[in-house]
Amino acid sequence: MINSSLKQLGAMLQTKQVSSTELTQAFLQRIDQHNPEINAYITIEAERSLAQAKAADARIAAGNAAPLTGIPIAQKDIFVANGWKTTCGSKMLDNFIGPYDATVIKLFDDAGAVNLGKTNMDEFAMGSSNETSYYGKVQNPWDRTRVPGGSSGGSAAAVAARLCAAATGTDTGGSIRQPASLCGLSGLKPTYGLVSRYGMIAFASSLDQAGPMAKSCEDMALMMNVMTGFDERDSTSLQRDKENYERELGKPLQGLRVGLPKEFFAEGLSSEVAAVVESAIAEYRKLGAEIVEISLPNTQLSIPVYYVLAPAEASSNLSRFDGVRYGHRAAEYDDLLDMYCKSRAEGFGAEVKRRILIGTYVLSAGYYDAYYLKAQQIRRLIAEDFAKAFTQCDVIMGPTAPGTAFRSGEKANDPVSMYLEDLYTIAVNLAGLPGMSIPAGFASVDGKQLPVGLQVIGNYFDEARMLNVGHAYQQVTDWHTRMPEGL
């Protein structure tokens, strides 16, 4: 049951082979057993989840079930959920009980899905290893001494360890795709503006986008059908008709033009990852794809551009945490200014503070043109690289991350080396394009088999085709069905 696809689970629920209550209890039991070590969840509220499961069972009995009705889904702790503790991985929000529902939460609730719990994450989604969480690091289920990636590391570990049927994540610079790669699952960051950001605690508003993290592309298509759609509560939400993301599944890939950016296979890519990615591309050739070499010449610049834009937007977004209306307030202070400074010094962790300081610096008087404006100009160059590439190919493929999961602590003291983890993913956020990571095989590292992800980048609004590109590969390979040992 824990390995079943969302469609299979839906069918089992429909035919009463299992109830949502039983399914939810089964996952809660697995969480009880494995979460103390893996630490994928910050908050579990069994009673709430089971109440939702009971309601789902009634809905199924009444014949009103939607495709995800009764299925337990884990929610990244960045989504505010009414009545649920919502921390964003920070001490700042340790006492924060959500007073309303994020749109993503509401959409899953309306679909009848069960909220199984809130997953661990890097503090305010700032990190690539899940080590900046106030609630402790998350173990990679494939090797417990290694990181799951980040920032959606808890969601990735929960899916990989089968502690949920599927999960949500958010991706500002790679936070869905990189952990999906490091934990051996499928993750999709949609086109910017497709999924509402209402109630999703903001990091860098022009880059943040929520998406599904699941065992397969078919599962992700079902979740996309629920998550996407115009929302008037998000000023950047795109006014578009609802799409059916399953519509392309099963179509042949004959004649698909796959672009390989030569910059993604250059210095910095580990040889183990390169070998796995190349064998996946050979598989696509067999499926009828035509491989073309392309160039994204400004790839290297995406990291400096990101580390201006994202901290600048974060420093502005995180100014709301002032200890006045909600969140942490210092116990002792002299006056109002001191209360702000002490509350923020105590509530934020080191990486969050660093990014706020970088953002404050690049936005401070006299530096705007040299940093923020310059970064936005180069951002256009990066987007134009992709526009040019998509005249030569239908999808772009390459590695998701430069290496496999690294050891806990290995990069924790060197922010710059941690930032390079996102070399292949960040440009996609800057351009606002959809990007996906799917399991492409394993690399043998120190006697352990560690998952490797293949990144698929599509043109704007091309998610349905991308999901089929992943689905076709998952019909002829079984990497996505593999499970870590001991679980």
Added chain:
Amino acid sequence: MSLSSSDVKRIAHLARIEVSDEEAEATLQKLSGILGLIEQMQAVDTAGIVPMSHSQDVVQRLRADVVTETNQRATFQAIAPAVEEGLYLVPKVIE
């Protein structure tokens, strides 16, 4: 661009985050590494390039100027650090 530890303290003050002298010193090294990374941008000629703030060509939506939200003061104040009679309490700011 190189920073000094007093620059770090000045920026931290602008960001309303208290830092001790030791923290400023430790932060300085890490910030310098990050700023070094950012400096790579300066080698690019960006003359005449229009800055990009959004990937899609979208315009700000407008709506009628009417009240759409219900009063949720009690709900929101239930999670506030300190409130009294519907007001948020802060240290005295007017002598």
